[in-house]
Amino acid sequence: MSKAEIGLIGLGTMGAALALNIAEHGFDIAVWNRTASVTQGFHASAGELAARITPTETLEALVEAIAQPRAIILMVPAGAAVDEQIAALRPLLGPDDLIIDAGNANFHDTNRRTRDATGPFLGIGVSGGEEGARHGPAIMGGGKRADWDRVAPILTAISAKHDGEPCANWMGEEGAGHFVKAVHNGIEYADMQMIAEIYGILRDGMGYTPDRVADVFARWNDGPLQSYLVEISGKVAAAVDKKTGKPLLEVIVDAAGQKGTGRWTAIEAQHLAAPIPCIEAAVVARNLSSRRDARAEGERLFGAGPVPMGDAVPSEAALESALICGKILCYAQGFEMIAAASEQFGWSLDLPTIARTWRAGCIIRSAMLDDMATALAEASSRNLMFADFFTRKIQDSHADLRQVVCAGAAHGIALPALGAGLSYFDAMRTARGTADMIQGQRDYFGLHGFERFDGRKDQHGPWAG
Numbered sequence: 001m002s003k004a005e006i007g008l009i010g011l012g013t014m015g016a017a018l019a020l021n022i023a024e025h026g027f028d029i030a031v032w033n034r035t036a037s038v039t040q041g042f043h044a045s046a047g048e049l050a051a052r053i054t055p056t057e058t059l060e061a062l063v064e065a066i067a068q069p070r071a072i073i074l075m076v077p078a079g080a081a082v083d084e085q086i087a088a089l090r091p092l093l094g095p096d097d098l099i100i101d102a103g104n105a106n107f108h109d110t111n112r113r114t115r116d117a118t119g120p121f122l123g124i125g126v127s128g129g130e131e132g133a134r135h136g137p138a139i140m141g142g143g144k145r146a147d148w149d150r151v152a153p154i155l156t157a158i159s160a161k162h163d164g165e166p167c168a169n170w171m172g173e174e175g176a177g178h179f180v181k182a183v184h185n186g187i188e189y190a191d192m193q194m195i196a197e198i199y200g201i202l203r204d205g206m207g208y209t210p211d212r213v214a215d216v217f218a219r220w221n222d223g224p225l226q227s228y229l230v231e232i233s234g235k236v237a238a239a240v241d242k243k244t245g246k247p248l249l250e251v252i253v254d255a256a257g258q259k260g261t262g263r264w265t266a267i268e269a270q271h272l273a274a275p276i277p278c279i280e281a282a283v284v285a286r287n288l289s290s291r292r293d294a295r296a297e298g299e300r301l302f303g304a305g306p307v308p309m310g311d312a313v314p315s316e317a318a319l320e321s322a323l324i325c326g327k328i329l330c331y332a333q334g335f336e337m338i339a340a341a342s343e344q345f346g347w348s349l350d351l352p353t354i355a356r357t358w359r360a361g362c363i364i365r366s367a368m369l370d371d372m373a374t375a376l377a378e379a380s381s382r383n384l385m386f387a388d389f390f391t392r393k394i395q396d397s398h399a400d401l402r403q404v405v406c407a408g409a410a411h412g413i414a415l416p417a418l419g420a421g422l423s424y425f426d427a428m429r430t431a432r433g434t435a436d437m438i439q440g441q442r443d444y445f446g447l448h449g450f451e452r453f454d455g456r457k458d459q460h461g462p463w464a465g
């Protein structure tokens, strides 16, 4: 058999689906998995694609099965597993052989691995879950452009396409691809959280059953909110538990898991001094969701937060409009954070390319991303709030966001991400803020000084000696 064009390590959810996708696009691939029985099972169930897949039982056999110069994708959990695999693999490789970490690595790790690499190394973000990996993910490449170009024919072939354009692009040097993927996931957290908050209003404030919630999301998915996340939220709400016959949402524990990418985004935003309150609120909400005992104790002591909204219910149209507004504000924050990182790390990240890459295949794909790509192409240095198209959208919807957040507050329904979006919006349209007080306080206790509107040089208050 001729040698494979690429190799892949890690036949879990993502790796197995990616390997089949690669084979289906006509590329011969060699695969290896830590647990050999998984490799055998994978190959046995690959159907006619098995002919393009070489299963191997040792790393040496994997390397031997790939044509030189080799390219090998790692699809293993982020962190130590990646370092272990690189350490085991590199001594077996030639100087031009390329290792590609396609998991959700922390971009600081990718920076380090790039610096320490004794051979070519790429860190790429892959989004789309199992379905995307199998039939077309969005791919955010990072590392040396020349190394990306070597594997671009395979990665663009297997990626999702938007109007025929591949959603696989090189983002920048070092960890740029994994950084952009982390921000993608941060936006994903906020988008999911805002949808969940609207679900909370429908359920607790308006008494909607899951199937009514499902109808609402299904309808919205035909309008401006058309997106993968709204679509699957409708499907989740419509699902029935096979064991009990109850709506699935009634049997799922209300504690959200997280593997870390959203948290990394929030941490990095603080380092960059980039304001991303919707994303931060979504991370906090996941953390709070897991404190089930504390929440139950709070409900016992203070009474349940949510109360029915009665006549004060917002219309479904107002809820839809509030979600549109919150979503725009959250994406505006994410893109601003990417712009801040680009400047800080000297990456020259191209915001329109990033928006175009996210239009299909990834978890946050949506009709709105197409408009964002257009708006960013017109003025990539502007906050999306100030791009004409989105300025008008926000002008049309911010009153609804306010109405919904106020209704939630009045009826004990926590809306951390939508509320953070509203506060961000209000702060962003307040030319005269309140930080004069902060500066006065800082000067009072620490003689930190302040700037004056009149430009005079005396920069301390009367308390200064």
Ligand SMILES: NC(=O)C1=CN([C@@H]2O[C@H](COP(=O)(O)OP(=O)(O)OC[C@H]3O[C@@H](n4cnc5c(N)ncnc54)[C@H](OP(=O)(O)O)[C@@H]3O)[C@@H](O)[C@H]2O)C=CC1
Binding pocket: 009, 010, 011, 012, 013, 014, 015, 033, 034, 035, 038, 075, 076, 077, 078, 080, 081, 084, 085, 102, 103, 104, 105, 126, 127, 128, 129, 130, 259
């Ligand atoms: N699931 C998703 O929706 C997405 C996941 N990702 C990222 O992709 C990567 C893989 O995720 P996923 O496929 O879901 O994970 P899975 O848990 O499904 O699979 C993990 C794979 O890694 C292997 N593995 C685990 N630990 C080691 C190790 N120490 N050394 C070598 N191999 C190891 C496992 O082998 P074995 O069979 O021996 O256990 C298995 O093949 C992660 O970084 C994840 O964050 C990215 C986008 C979406």
Ligand SMILES: O=C(CO)[C@H](O)[C@H](O)COP(=O)(O)O
Binding pocket: 104, 126, 127, 128, 129, 185, 188, 257, 258, 259, 260, 261, 262, 363
């Ligand atoms: O990268 C992904 C989607 O884009 C993965 O599904 C990731 O696991 C999602 O993050 P979390 O597990 O923290 O919810």
